[in-house]
Amino acid sequence: GENVEQHPSTLSVQEGDSAVIKCTYSDSASNYFPWYKQELGKRPQLIIDIRSNVGEKKDQRIAVTLNKTAKHFSLHITETQPEDSAVYFCCYSGNTGKLIFGQGTTLQVKP
Amino acid sequence: DGGITQSPKYLFRKEGQNVTLSCEQNLNHDAMYWYRQDPGQGLRLIYYSQIVNDFQKGDIAEGYSVSREKKESFPLTVTSAQKNPTAFYLCASRASSYNEQFFGPGTRLTVL
Numbered sequence: 121g122e123n124v125e126q127h128p129s130t131l132s133v134q135e136g137d138s139a140v141i142k143c144t145y146s147d148s149a150s151n152y153f154p155w156y157k158q159e160l161g162k163r164p165q166l167i168i169d170i171r172s173n174v175g176e177k178k179d180q181r182i183a184v185t186l187n188k189t190a191k192h193f194s195l196h197i198t199e200t201q202p203e204d205s206a207v208y209f210c211c212y213s214g215n216t217g218k219l220i221f222g223q224g225t226t227l228q229v230k231p
Numbered sequence: 232d233g234g235i236t237q238s239p240k241y242l243f244r245k246e247g248q249n250v251t252l253s254c255e256q257n258l259n260h261d262a263m264y265w266y267r268q269d270p271g272q273g274l275r276l277i278y279y280s281q282i283v284n285d286f287q288k289g290d291i292a293e294g295y296s297v298s299r300e301k302k303e304s305f306p307l308t309v310t311s312a313q314k315n316p317t318a319f320y321l322c323a324s325r326a327s328s329y330n331e332q333f334f335g336p337g338t339r340l341t342v343l
């Protein structure tokens with residue numbers, strides 16, 4: 121069935137350190153892998169996405185890697201800042217556009 | 232705000248009542264989605280619609296109903312059959328030629 125496992129559920133880092141969140145998905149037909157950031161009480165905001173024909177994508181301090189063979193994808197945040205503190209969700213979807221969300225990772229960046 | 236609005240922001244329901252959550256978009260998107268989020272959890276898909284006058288059940292459709300009579304609007308009704316409706320409800324839309332979903336600000340529903 122459609123499922124994505126996300127780890128860790130909570131992550132605490134010191135400002136300036138890197139943070140890594142990992143996800144494993146089940147549907148081999150998936151072709152789109154977005155990451156959303158959600159602040160408390162707010163809507164999810166897309167921070168980066170990757171398609172299945174690309175192995176890695178970077179946008180300033182944020183990067184995502186995808187290993188389709190292993191069905192793994194990861195989010196990397198470098199030089200973390202306190203404003204990076206939020207809940208991060210990995211997702212995947214196929215051709216219908218339905219998004220399957222992970223359970224979320226609460227990232228805390230300590231000043 | 233991405234052109235998607237949801238109302239009301241907060242909604243209180245008595246047990247046994249049906250309530251309708253509004254979702255409107257002016258982005259000319261074909262596809263619209265309803266998600267439910269419980270505290271500390273990810274989003275789960277309730278219903279989605281890829282074109283006007285057509286919609287499909289998501290993973291947790293029981294106790295909910297939708298309509299898609301206009302491209303801009305995708306209201307969600309939470310019926311009395313939904314036994315635990317207290318949650319944060321998020322609507323999203325997507326252009327058919329793109330993957331990105333844009334989310335509305337959400338409606339927080341509480342059953343009294």
